[in-house]
Amino acid sequence: MKRIKTAVVISDKMNKTRIVRVEWTIRSPLYGKFVKRNTKYYVHDEKNSTHVGDKVKIIQTRPISNKKRWKIYKEAS
Template sequence: MAVKERVGTVVSDKMEKTVVVAVESRFPHPIYQKTVSRTTRYKAHDEDNSCRVGDRVRITETRPMSRHKRWAIAEVLSHSPKADKSAGSTAPAPEAAAKEVSE
């Protein structure tokens, strides 16, 4: 049996070692032939807690790890630009800014 793979975007990383990945599928409506997009959310195992919201990831089907978790992160295709900006922020901390104003 072939291993199922999906590519999607991380929409939640609030759990320990688990992320929620939204996978969008597009298909023509059977009667009207308009392109319909449907989003499915998968809970995926993230062993290193390396994924952040907005990351583009590839997930693969795996053994059941919990009640709802049957997918695992295979690779991170691209990191979110929001995560990169917040990690490298050069803005001073609020405490430091408050000290400068009071002096």
């Protein structure tokens, strides 16, 4: 089963490639405070249809290049 994540586009300067940020929260085991964590992914965008600030859903796929293992599944609203 392929993994699907919700992300926000943070860079659209490359052709057919976007950099997205996936955020999640965890609870600190020591203090009990909720802490935000994030990861950046290089994502394949075949049509260059997304821009900075867009919310998208990404899906895991075969390796497309050295850093790209995700592609845009659909634009989230």
